[in-house]
Amino acid sequence: xxxxxxxxxxxxxxxxxxFIYLSRIxxxxxxxxxxxxxxxxxxxxxxxxxEHAASSAKGASVFLTAGVYLVDGPVIIKSNVHLTGDPxxxxxxxxxxxxxxxxQIGVICNPRESVHNxxxxxxxxxxxIANLPxxxxxxxSDTRHDCEKLIxxxxxxxxxxxxxxxxxxKLYNAFSDGIYIRFAKGVAxxxxxxxxxxxxxxxxxxxxxxxxxxxxxxGITSDCARLDNCQNCKIHDxxxxxxxxxxxxxxxx
Numbered sequence: 001x002x003x004x005x006x007x008x009x010x011x012x013x014x015x016x017x018x019f020i021y022l023s024r025i026x027x028x029x030x031x032x033x034x035x036x037x038x039x040x041x042x043x044x045x046x047x048x049x050x051e052h053a054a055s056s057a058k059g060a061s062v063f064l065t066a067g068v069y070l071v072d073g074p075v076i077i078k079s080n081v082h083l084t085g086d087p088x089x090x091x092x093x094x095x096x097x098x099x100x101x102x103x104q105i106g107v108i109c110n111p112r113e114s115v116h117n118x119x120x121x122x123x124x125x126x127x128x129i130a131n132l133p134x135x136x137x138x139x140x141s142d143t144r145h146d147c148e149k150l151i152x153x154x155x156x157x158x159x160x161x162x163x164x165x166x167x168x169x170k171l172y173n174a175f176s177d178g179i180y181i182r183f184a185k186g187v188a189x190x191x192x193x194x195x196x197x198x199x200x201x202x203x204x205x206x207x208x209x210x211x212x213x214x215x216x217x218x219g220i221t222s223d224c225a226r227l228d229n230c231q232n233c234k235i236h237d238x239x240x241x242x243x244x245x246x247x248x249x250x251x252x253x
Contacts, residue, residue, distance in 0.1 A: 030060060036067035040094035043071040046083075054078035064089035064123050072097045075108045077153055079116045083108070085123030087170075095131035099147065102139045106152030106180065114155030114183075119165045125150045127174030127197070134249045137175035137198065145199040145221070145250065148175040154184035157206070167191045175249065177203045178217075181210070190214045196243050198250035200226045207233055218243035221250040 032049040036042060046062065046069065053060035064085030072094045077083060093107060104111045107125055127148050129136075137145050150171045155161030161184040169192045171178040178197035181187050185208035194201040194217045201217035201224045204210050210233040217224040217240050224240035227233055243252065 032060060032062045033065060034062065034069075035065045036069050040070040040072050040096050042069035042091075043073045043075050046071075046075050046091075050076065050078050050081055050083065053081045059117075064091075068092050070094040071107065073100055074105050074111070077108055077110050077115060077118055077120070079113075079118060082119040082121070084119070084121045087122060087124070089123040090126055091123065092126040093128040093132065093148070095128060097132065099136045101136075101149070102147040104152065106149035107174075108150065109152040110154070110161075114159045114161040115153055115164070116162045118153065118161075118163070119167075120151065121165070121167045121169065124170040124172075125174075126172060129173050129175055129196075129198075129248045130246070132175075137249055145176050149177045149180045149199075150174045150197065151179045152177070152182075153180075154182040154187075154207075156183050159183075160185050160208070162186050164188070169193070172196055173248070174198065177201070179203065180205070181207055183207075185209050187211070188213075192216075194218070194224075196220050196245060196247070198222075198247075200224075201240075202226070204228070204230050204233060206230065209233070211235075213237045215239070217241075220247060220252055 049062045053062050059080045061082035066086040066088035069091045139147050163186045164184055165188045167190045172195040174197045176199040178194040178201050180203045182205045187207050187210040189202050190213045192215045198220055199222050202212055204227045207230045212235045215238045220243040
């Protein structure tokens with residue numbers, strides 16, 4: 001079969017474009033790069049990218065470029081994924097949201113399976129509580145600030161998560177915890193700035209071999225950091241101080 005030179009060149013061009021596309025979506029162990037989309041459901045594109053990254057044979061990362069990613073549902077993290085971004089990339093809870101962030105559902109979470117080898121770093125999460133009903137803080141009348149954990153990941157009592165790193169994040173204006181790690185081993189939270197998260201700044205529950213260090217946490221009502229039923233965890237070189245801005249719900253002090 002004879003292929004004209006012009007036709008062959010065109011075929012080669014499209015083949016090269018195809019391989020560039022594969023590398024961008026992470027199937028060659030590279031990085032998936034996202035930009036904010038119009039509308040208030042940016043979790044859909046982030047979740048699709050995380051699915052691609054998790055399915056990569058070599059693993060991949062998802063990078064958020066600068067801008068605001070409005071979400072009205074959870075970002076579902078997977079094992080072997082690094083979710084990272086520009087310091088000016090902001091995942092922000094949409095003011096049009098229902099109260100979807102309760103129970104085992106956080107803004108970033110793993111509600112169905114334990115996670116391993118997960119890293120979250122470099123960007124911001126804004127709970128946007130100034131533009132949400134104050135009642136969204138509680139799941140029931142007898143609970144206080146148990147909803148809207150910004151990062152809620154780990155494992156389960158029968159299947160611990162492992163090797164989790166959360167660092168260089170800015171987390172703020174949430175009805176509940178900035179970071180909540182449960183049933184996990186080998187956890188490190190460091191170099192984060194957390195402000196006006198109205199339950200705990202960082203909360204470890206049933207964590208083995210964890211570290212919390214070099215964080216700056218402005219607590220408002222409850223604790224800057226809290227450990228429940230943990231073993232071999234170290235907390236050092238943090239700065240804990242009082243939040244003095246507008247509360248949007250919680251009693252300051």
